[in-house]
Amino acid sequence: xxxxxxxxxxxxxxxxxxxxxxxxxxxxxxxxxxxxxxxxxxxxxxxxxxxxxxxxxxxxxxxxxxxxxxxxxxxxxxxxxxxxxxxxxxxxxxxxxxxxxxxxxxxxxxxxxxxxxxxxxx
Amino acid sequence: xxxxxxxxxxxxxxxxxxxxxxxxxxxxxxxxxxxxxxxxxxxxxxxxxxxxxxxxxxxxxxxxxxxxxxxxxxxxxxxxxxxxxxxxxxxxxxxxxxxxxxxxxxxxxxx
Numbered sequence: 448x449x450x451x452x453x454x455x456x457x458x459x460x461x462x463x464x465x466x467x468x469x470x471x472x473x474x475x476x477x478x479x480x481x482x483x484x485x486x487x488x489x490x491x492x493x494x495x496x497x498x499x500x501x502x503x504x505x506x507x508x509x510x511x512x513x514x515x516x517x518x519x520x521x522x523x524x525x526x527x528x529x530x531x532x533x534x535x536x537x538x539x540x541x542x543x544x545x546x547x548x549x550x551x552x553x554x555x556x557x558x559x560x561x562x563x564x565x566x567x568x569x
Numbered sequence: 570x571x572x573x574x575x576x577x578x579x580x581x582x583x584x585x586x587x588x589x590x591x592x593x594x595x596x597x598x599x600x601x602x603x604x605x606x607x608x609x610x611x612x613x614x615x616x617x618x619x620x621x622x623x624x625x626x627x628x629x630x631x632x633x634x635x636x637x638x639x640x641x642x643x644x645x646x647x648x649x650x651x652x653x654x655x656x657x658x659x660x661x662x663x664x665x666x667x668x669x670x671x672x673x674x675x676x677x678x679x680x
Contacts, residue, residue, distance in 0.1 A: 478666050489672035490612070490656065503667065538611060542666050555619075556666045557602070560611035 449473070451561035453539050459567045465527040468564045471520055472541030480558060481514055481524050482538040490538070496522065529568045536563045573671035575657050580677045581647055589642045589674045591657030599662035603631050603642045606654045606673065615642070615655075644676075652678045 452471040460466055472479045480495040494504040496516045504514070511530070516522040526533055540558040572594040581587040593601070600619035604612040618624055618633035618640060630643040642655055654673040661667045 480668075482670075490658075490670040492667065492669065495667060497666075555600070555602075555617040556660060556668075557614045557617065558612075558666075558668055560613070562611050 451539055451541050451559055453537075453561035453564050455564055456562060457565045457567075459569065460529055461569050462530055463528045464568075465525065466529045466533075466566060466568075468524040468537050468539075468566070470522045470524070470539030470561060472522070472539070473543075473559055474520070476541035476543045476559070477519070478542040479516060479522050480540040480542070481522070482540065482560075484536045484538060484563070485534075493524070526566075529566075531568045534566055534568050536565050538563045573657055573659060573669065575655075575671045575674045577672070578675045578677070580679065583647055583649060583678055583680050585647050586643065586645050587647060587676065589644070589655050589657075589676065591640045591642070591671060593638050593640070593657070593659050593671075595638070595659040595661070595669070597662045598635070598638075598659055600660040601631075601633055601640045602658040602660060602668060603629075603640075604656040604658060604670075606656060608653070612656055619660075647678050649678050649680070652676060 454469045478497050481493040482490050484490045493506045494514045495502055499516045514524045538560050540560045542558050575591045602617050603615040605615050606612040616624055616631035618631050621635055623630055623632045628645045633640045654675045656673045657671040658668040
């Protein structure tokens with residue numbers, strides 16, 4: 448089974464440029480999450496979607512960041528304009544569980560992570 | 570709000586047992602996850618606790634005390650490949666799935 452697929456795996460760009468990160472969740476998963484990981488702050492939740500609808504974007508740092516999920520199989524995280532402090536690994540994760548209690552079975556709400564996109568802004 | 574605390578780094582010897590502690594102060598707590606993350610790789614699921622007590626899965630066990638806001642991950646018969654970061658994450662009961670992660674504990678297993 449294909450896992451969560453992210454692209455690009457690595458991106459190096461200059462300050463001020465637009466960056467777009469892409470994510471394809473696991474088929475059938477109805478929740479999607481964008482996390483950012485740095486040495487100093489660890490894994491921070493930026494935004495998450497349920498059934499393609501943004502539920503909580505309180506972790507998005509500022510207006511330079513935006514995320515979309517136009518359909519169940521694709522999401523983007525955009526940074527415009529990028530700054531050196533945005534350098535981090537950005538992880539996308541999906542979960543088969545949306546509203547708690549409706550998943551049934553042994554579903555714990557586990558997150559399945561992609562391999563991450565390592566962004567360096569010079 | 571959420572506040573998750575775990576040691577930054579631990580070292581242990583191959584074949585030994587190590588316990589990684591995690592304390593949390595989380596409003597709307599539902600359950601607790603442990604994830605393993607090798608350097609340069611994605612986090613992968615290890616365990617989930619929603620009730621008090623110990624969950625055992627092979628060499629790894631995880632414990633939760635909801636009243637104390639405390640969990641630990643116990644790794645037995647350590648192997649070199651267990652060198653990784655171990656992330657504690659709290660699950661909210663907001664009605665939608667959401668995990669908040671601690672900064673992780675980097676474990677170094679030496680021969």
